Amino acid sequence: MSASPTPSATPPVPSSAASPPRSKAPKAKPKQKAPSRPGRLKNSEDPYPQPPVDEPTDAESRTLAAFQDALHQARDLEAAVAKDKKRVEELTSKLASDRKRLTEMTVEAQVRREVLAREARQLYIGATTSLSSQPIDLSPVGSDAAAEFVEQEKSTAEMTQKVAMDERDLATANMRLSTTTQKLTKAQSKVATLKGRVDSEVREAILRAHQESADISVPRDVTRLGGGKLGLPLIGTETSPFGNRLDPYFQRWQLHAGLDIAAAMGTPIRAAAAGVVTQSGWNGGYGNYTCLNHGNYDGKRLTSCYAHQSRILVSDGQQVKAGEVIGLVGSTGASTGPHLHFEVRIGGRPVDPKPWL
Ligand SMILES: [Zn+2]
Secondary structure, three states: OOOOOOOOOOOOOOOOOOOOOOOOOOOOOOOOOOOOOOOOOOOOOOOOOOOOOOOOOOHHHHHHHHHHHHHHHHHHHHHHHHHHHHHHHHHHHHHHHHHHHHHHHHHHHHHHHHHHHHHHHHHHHHHHHOOOOOOOOOHHHHHHHHHHHHHHHHHHHHHHHHHHHHHHHHHHHHHHHHHHHHHHHHHHHHHHHHHHHHHHHHHHHHHHHHHHOOOOOOOOOOOOOOOOOOOOOOOOEEEEOOEEEEOOOOOOEEEEOOEEEEOOOOOEEEOOOOEEEEEEEEOHHHOEEEEEEEEEEOOEEEEEEEEEEOEEOOOOOOEEOOOOEEEEOEOOOOOOOOEEEEEEEEOOEEEOOHHHO
16 A cells, blocks of 8 residues: 655655655656665655656646645645644643642642631730740741741742743644644635636546547557556455545555555566556655556656565566566555555656546
8 A cells, every 4th residue: 555645746745745846857767766775664765756747737737736735735734733723722721720729729828828827826815815824835836837838838839830831831832723723724725716726627628628639538559458548457456546545554644646456465467558667666665666658648648657566577668568467466665465556647647547447
């Protein structure tokens, strides 16, 4: 199971939510990062390093990219608001309990003050009424009780300070929450605006494209295998669809950039269409990862990628036929069991593979 982290249209960069760098488009050779050792994931490692993404060239793609960026940002802010809310709740309850304790202490101190006053008064009366008798020992009042009283006053003062500090902390947390909430509101309205534009512009563009060109839907160099434009890479059980989800391995909310198909370890993986191997090897959370370039679709690169393989059976630059075995199912990288994570990318950007199959 894996995914690509970011719902952004740009190469999803999981760690930094903000705005993932758009890599310079279709380079013949994707920049090679020093590959990490297969089978191991370091914390610092990019969970799902993304293949290069083409710059959006048309207005519709740019709108879509902006929308996905905004959506991602809003999601991050939602998480931040939830965290800030929790902090406010915690501080509110701490303040309440400290306030309660202070009230109790204040009452105790008041009671003791009264007791002391009464005792002192009695001593004074005693002393004045029996001046002729033995001198009175003043120590019982003077030492223990008074010392305790002083101690009590001190801790009451400390508690008062603690409550004041709690109040300050809570005020700060509240301010933070309000700032984050404001940002979220802004981000949400941006999402709504862009969503509206995406809905209208993109739909119009798709309709226009289909009207303008009859055979635009099936690129000539993509061999038709199954019911869709791409062949099913293997027969198995679909376990996780494309879309936003809580990543089962990294336990964070992100775009699952592909379709998970569970199958027995070692099940052959077949090329979804004829193409050229553009990437093959260890790729962070993707484990053993292969990408095939199938040529252009509607003016954009159509690629398919295959993650978590136990074995890769092709190499960079190799031509593969549709249905050719390119690797074996495994559970390498950020995977919780043997399955194929299958991706379809248009111009490098992941799209839902389902309609393609
Ligand atoms: Zn997956």
